[in-house]
Amino acid sequence: MTAFSPAVDNEHVIDATTFDGVDDGWFRVMFDASTVPIGLADEDGLLRAANAAYCAMVGRSWPQIAGRSSREFTHPDDLDQHAAVEGLMAQARARGDDLRIEKRYVHPDGTVRWGWVSVSAVSGPGGRAWTMAVIHDTTERRLAEDRLLAAAVTDPLTGLLNRRGWLERLTELDAPSSRTDSPLVLAILDLDQFKAYNDSHGHPAGDQLLVEFATAASEVAGTGALFSRWGGEEFALALAGPRASQAHTVLRAMGAVVPDSQTFSAGFAALRATETVIGCFDRADARLYRAKRDGPGQIRGDDN
Known part of the structure; x- marks a missing residue:
């Protein structure tokens, strides 16, 4: 040349x-x-x-x-x-x-x-x-790749993370390099009697309820929270740092913004030093089952 x-x-x-x-x-x-x-x-x-x-x-x-x-x-x-x-x-x-x-x-x-x-x-x-x-x-x-990746981890109805996206983020939190002294609380929420609401108001109204709740609850949870649609009428929440110690209060505040006078039941658990985030979430799910058994609008955690 x-x-x-x-x-x-x-x-x-x-x-x-x-x-x-x-x-x-x-x-x-x-x-x-x-x-x-x-x-x-x-x-x-x-x-x-x-x-x-x-x-x-x-x-x-x-x-x-x-x-x-x-x-x-x-x-x-x-x-x-x-x-x-x-x-x-x-x-x-x-x-x-x-x-x-x-x-x-x-x-x-x-x-x-x-x-x-x-x-x-x-x-x-x-x-x-x-x-x-x-x-x-x-x-x-x-x-285009970014759009496909975002679609793969996003719930198309509410715009929240879907189950896959939430679990991926939890896996990152569970990595040894990501572990800190900051507390972490995981919760699962289930809208009460949602099938009955759909039957009486119609599925479009049920979808609108999910969308409005997702938007309002995300604002209550705050930018540092990890909030997702777990599936159907269930939602998953992760709170870290100072907000983790306020999990019960945060969940109560989220319950107050469920549209159309509806309620949800929730279970939550704090991550233990010796367990994985998946194990912690399983404990939160068990507490949700107990909350649903006790009646609508109940929240159950490690201390109740």
Whole structure:
């Protein structure tokens, strides 16, 4: 590959004398017209050329990024990877490959774009070690994957976590690295006589009751709580930290916001040092059974 020189004006072009027999003008046309984002950085990692597609990828015009490092618009969570690119490239060369990494670019308005970046070593002026980045925009695929993942763990009626999502979060809480001295209380709630409500008011009204309760109860539980629709008319709740010690009070407050003068029964249990969160939830479920047996609107926990 021939040596590259930095752009000398505001046009983001590469000044090459020849490129496989194609004159410099045609090379510039191909570079700028490419729909694939391409950027060229010098030995200090500063951008010397970028086409329009690259500028669109990072959400900035060429004058805004000329002579700057792509670090400045790299997502904060990807900065360690950015800093390690030189070493990663050396490892790739040892394997006979170009480096391919997935990273995120942050636009000035906060928009995030994902891309698979192929990073290749090229010869700059005087044989200096420059790099060329070619980006495949994967943002739409990433967003589609995120939507699918969210749908897999979300109850479509209420918008709460579903059983799978709640259990996944509980499994994370049960990991040894996640265990803290902060108390954790798990609860299960069951709307009383919900079948009778559906029979007398109709299923659309029953669905509306579930949606309104989910919204109101989530607000009562607070942002630090883990609240989900367990299935049917049952809901699961996890309270951590100071709120855990107020579990009975929180559940009473949630009971006060059940729409249409309906009630729920609930059981709760505090996580013991020697048990898993699943074991704790099983104890809460046993207390719910006792609460249902004692009549509607009852709450049973470790102390009653």
